[in-house]
Amino acid sequence: MKYVDEFRDGGRARLLARRIAEAVTRPWVVMEVCGGQTHSIVRYGIDRLIPSSIELVHGPGCPVCVTSLEMIDRAHAIASQPGVVFTSFGDMLRVPGSRGDLLTLRSRGADVRVVYAPLDAVRIAKENPSRRVVFFAIGFETTAPANAMALWRARQEGITNFSALVSHVLVPPMMAAILQSRDNRVQGFLGPGHVCAVMGFREYESLAARYRVPIVVTGFEPIDLLEGILLTVRQLEAGRAEVENAYGRAVGPDGNRAARDLVYEVFEVSDRKWRGVGSIPKSGYRLAHEYRAYDAERLFEVEAIDTRESPLCISGQILRGLKKPCDCPAFGRQCTPQHPLGATMVSAEGACAAYHQYGRWLGGAEAGAAAASGAP
Numbered sequence: 445m446k447y448v449d450e451f452r453d454g455g456r457a458r459l460l461a462r463r464i465a466e467a468v469t470r471p472w473v474v475m476e477v478c479g480g481q482t483h484s485i486v487r488y489g490i491d492r493l494i495p496s497s498i499e500l501v502h503g504p505g506c507p508v509c510v511t512s513l514e515m516i517d518r519a520h521a522i523a524s525q526p527g528v529v530f531t532s533f534g535d536m537l538r539v540p541g542s543r544g545d546l547l548t549l550r551s552r553g554a555d556v557r558v559v560y561a562p563l564d565a566v567r568i569a570k571e572n573p574s575r576r577v578v579f580f581a582i583g584f585e586t587t588a589p590a591n592a593m594a595l596w597r598a599r600q601e602g603i604t605n606f607s608a609l610v611s612h613v614l615v616p617p618m619m620a621a622i623l624q625s626r627d628n629r630v631q632g633f634l635g636p637g638h639v640c641a642v643m644g645f646r647e648y649e650s651l652a653a654r655y656r657v658p659i660v661v662t663g664f665e666p667i668d669l670l671e672g673i674l675l676t677v678r679q680l681e682a683g684r685a686e687v688e689n690a691y692g693r694a695v696g697p698d699g700n701r702a703a704r705d706l707v708y709e710v711f712e713v714s715d716r717k718w719r720g721v722g723s724i725p726k727s728g729y730r731l732a733h734e735y736r737a738y739d740a741e742r743l744f745e746v747e748a749i750d751t752r753e754s755p756l757c758i759s760g761q762i763l764r765g766l767k768k769p770c771d772c773p774a775f776g777r778q779c780t781p782q783h784p785l786g787a788t789m790v791s792a793e794g795a796c797a798a799y800h801q802y803g804r805w806l807g808g809a810e811a812g813a814a815a816a817s818g819a820p
Contacts, residue, residue, distance in 0.1 A: 451665035452488075460670035461493045467677045471497045474676050475622070475765050476634040477615060479506030479793025480664050486798040488666045494673060501629065501765035504618055504721060505636060507583040508535050508791035509763060512717040513753055515611040516541040518746040519580055522609060523554045525744065529572060531565040532580040534558040539787045542751050562594030562608075569598070569606035578740045581608040586638045588612055588729060589703035592710035595731070595738050607740040610731055613716050615639050616647050617727035622764060623655045630765055632676040634669065635661035637691040644699030648687045656685040663691040710735055719787060720760025759786035762795055769799040776800060 450456075476482055482502045485491055491500045504510045520541050523530035530546070537546040537558065550556040555575075559565050562579055569577035581591040591608065598606045615636055622628055635648060640661045648659045658679035662672030672690045679686060689695055709732070716728025731739045740746075756774040761767040769775050769788070779785040781800060788794035798804075 451667040473629045474632045475503045475630040477505045478636040483798045502795040504763035506793035509787040510718045513751040521746045529555045529577045531559045582611045588707045609740040612729035632658040634672045637663045640695045661689045754785040757786035759788040769796040
């Protein structure tokens with residue numbers, strides 16, 4: 445199979461669902477790691493196609509959603525300063541901080557700009573030498589190479605008015621934190637295909653062995669997801685705990701070595717606080733010592749920030765797979781895409797946004813109509 449349509453074939457999807465039903469003999473809880481996988485699962489009704497004994501729970505695989513409230517507030521503090529051009533990907537502009545979002549700041553006169561690549565921010569800095577240009581560098585390992593390239597280029601060209609507010613997070617430590625939690629329910633993982641395309645999957649082998657949990661690297665189309673679920677269930681039923689690669693057309697064991705080398709030059713591993721989850725040791729990237737001159741957090745002295753999270757938002761429990769969006773009393777009421785209380789309702793990869801977009805917050809015929817257009 446080579447083309448997108450073939451990975452959305454309804455007949456093959458139903459065949460895989462039957463194979464899953466034949467393989468399962470007891471209840472299992474499987475977490476999809478990536479937010480893109482969550483959206484595909486909800487859009488195509490994958491969780492409703494497979495046996496009800498298999499529960500799919502949504503992990504903290506949305507980079508916008510897990511960017512800490514402190515980091516969002518630091519972004520706002522920097523963007524509010526005179527002479528600053530604050531650049532970011534578009535999905536960060538509506539993420540609520542303690543006191544509003546970046547779009548609100550822009551409406552009040554702050555120079556907040558959407559860029560489509562980190563190098564665009566470097567270009568803006570070259571074109572505006574009298575302004576301080578800051579790029580909001582967030583994401584998992586997937587976006588780290590492009591962000592590292594922007595910083596490397598700025599250093600190579602001696603661009604001194606460019607800096608980055610870095611809030612990168614790493615998948616394996618997050619998975620370990622979930623498995624170590626006393627209230628953990630996860631018994632198997634659908635691994636993050638895009639992250640593994642960059643980093644490979646060797647570092648997941650120790651996780652699988654240590655915690656006795658299957659990890660199946662999976663893509664994002666319905667057939668990808670169903671094949672990943674089938675392989676995970678087969679491992680669980682057989683009592684195996686291994687890393688399997690079900691996304692071979694994009695992922696190899698060592699990932700993209702050139703991208704990894706660049707990341708390791710620009711960044712170093714550090715502790716990182718995750719929104720709704722808390723601090724996880726060695727779960728993020730910060731700038732390496734050689735790139736300290738480009739560290740916006742240090743340059744603008746915004747390390748100490750007082751934050752204020754909405755008491756109605758349960759996104760932390762959703763990000764850890766303990767609750768689902770429809771379990772939240774505020775979901776679809778006080779919290780909507782137009783008036784979000786948390787990042788999971790804003791991001792294109794957020795679980796709450798997926799449930800809202802595809803009608804999971806509705807009832808009966810309304811939910812069926814909303815989901816019909818995406819069914820395989």
